[in-house]
Amino acid sequence: MPQDKKYSARRGAWLCLGLLCVGLAGIGVVLPLMPTTVFLLIAAFAFARSSPRLHKWLLGHKVFGALIRDWQEYGAIARRAKVVAVASMIGVLVLSAVLKAPIWVIGLQAVILSCVALFILTRPDTH
Numbered sequence: 001m002p003q004d005k006k007y008s009a010r011r012g013a014w015l016c017l018g019l020l021c022v023g024l025a026g027i028g029v030v031l032p033l034m035p036t037t038v039f040l041l042i043a044a045f046a047f048a049r050s051s052p053r054l055h056k057w058l059l060g061h062k063v064f065g066a067l068i069r070d071w072q073e074y075g076a077i078a079r080r081a082k083v084v085a086v087a088s089m090i091g092v093l094v095l096s097a098v099l100k101a102p103i104w105v106i107g108l109q110a111v112i113l114s115c116v117a118l119f120i121l122t123r124p125d126t127h
Contacts, residue, residue: 011050018046018054025064035088037067037081044068066126076124085120089113 021043028036040058047055059065070076077085093113096106 014046014050015054018043018050021046022058035085036064037077037085040064040068041071044072070126074124074126076126077120078126082120082123082125086117089117 021039024034025036025039025043028034028039044055044058047058059068061068067078067081070078093106093109096109101109
């Protein structure tokens, strides 16, 4: 396969991933237990490799742009986003218990979500 076709296929894959993640982030805006931020960060990463126009659009978005720029520039997460993320994680555990998920599933969720929460809570707050 010629080099330009490889580049084009790779760029197309990054573009598809970015668009998928923007769609998933949109779902996360309306569904309280679906993450939004992580999908937006992945979309920004993918668009940076595939579409300068969409990357610029995402970074300039009036609602989500600051969140992405804060992460890219400082590795920072807004305090409100941290609270929502951790509350969502607790909600998932509670929902699993209410739905009587197997104890090993709840235990696995608790371990994974605790690690993710620890990571989120140890990131600097935005200014």
